[in-house]
Amino acid sequence: MPTLPTRYFWELTQPEIAAQLKRNPLVILPAGSVEQHGPHLPTGTDIFASNVIGHAVAERMDALVLPGGPIGVTPMHMPFEGTITLTPETYQRVVIETCVSTAQHGARQLLVLNWHEGNIPSLAIAAEALHRSHGMTVLTVQACYVAEELYGQSSGGLTHGGEIEALAVLAYRPELVHLDRIEGSSDTARGRKWDKLRRTRAYQPVLRDIKTIAPSGWYGSPEHATVEKAMQMLNRIADAIAKEARETFRMLEEAEGGTAEITRLRPVAV
Numbered sequence: 001m002p003t004l005p006t007r008y009f010w011e012l013t014q015p016e017i018a019a020q021l022k023r024n025p026l027v028i029l030p031a032g033s034v035e036q037h038g039p040h041l042p043t044g045t046d047i048f049a050s051n052v053i054g055h056a057v058a059e060r061m062d063a064l065v066l067p068g069g070p071i072g073v074t075p076m077h078m079p080f081e082g083t084i085t086l087t088p089e090t091y092q093r094v095v096i097e098t099c100v101s102t103a104q105h106g107a108r109q110l111l112v113l114n115w116h117e118g119n120i121p122s123l124a125i126a127a128e129a130l131h132r133s134h135g136m137t138v139l140t141v142q143a144c145y146v147a148e149e150l151y152g153q154s155s156g157g158l159t160h161g162g163e164i165e166a167l168a169v170l171a172y173r174p175e176l177v178h179l180d181r182i183e184g185s186s187d188t189a190r191g192r193k194w195d196k197l198r199r200t201r202a203y204q205p206v207l208r209d210i211k212t213i214a215p216s217g218w219y220g221s222p223e224h225a226t227v228e229k230a231m232q233m234l235n236r237i238a239d240a241i242a243k244e245a246r247e248t249f250r251m252l253e254e255a256e257g258g259t260a261e262i263t264r265l266r267p268v269a270v
């Protein structure tokens, strides 16, 4: 595999990007948010998680990591000062226009790697548009759920501000995690009950406010998170996503001929 100094699009030069897109037309879009995560984790937790995992996946799949923009759709967290949200319409446009730009430069396969549940409906709409109107082969992975599947048991589940999220930031920049400031976790049983309810396939209650799940804004037990565990988690998640994505893209190419079927469509302006 060719060695690039980094997989982050915005850290590379023009000739490096041109050569890379020619060699492999796969790009990864990290999706996350900027929102409060209690007193111990940075507001960028979700976008840092998707960037660091996206980069590890890109190394395994010889891909580029796009600058997707840090902000997502998170009205539920707006009662807290450490939150910035976009409307779903704005977010969809940011995602679509970012990816269409790279499609114009030759990107054909897109892996959307998301770590923020509030983005899921918008990403589904954007992914459809990028496939049907812009000819990209698209796979979206909810990386936070991959983390939950692999580490839910050992890390107290996927909770807002809990161990899994602390590990994700530790894998990115350990100095941004303040385990000495952990304070005021909301009741875990209450948080679990609501998170379980809103993550079922059949029933989706719409919550106005994170305080319904966690009155203090977060819950969980991040106190035993370490950098060593974090690197282990990062590698395991990246291995799992790269394996599954490789196989799914292969199946899509085989079943649908990649983008051949829709390249006849005229690209539509965003």
Ligand SMILES: [Zn+2]
Pocket (backbone or CB within 6 Å): 037, 045, 046, 160, 161, 165
């Ligand atoms: Zn989060």
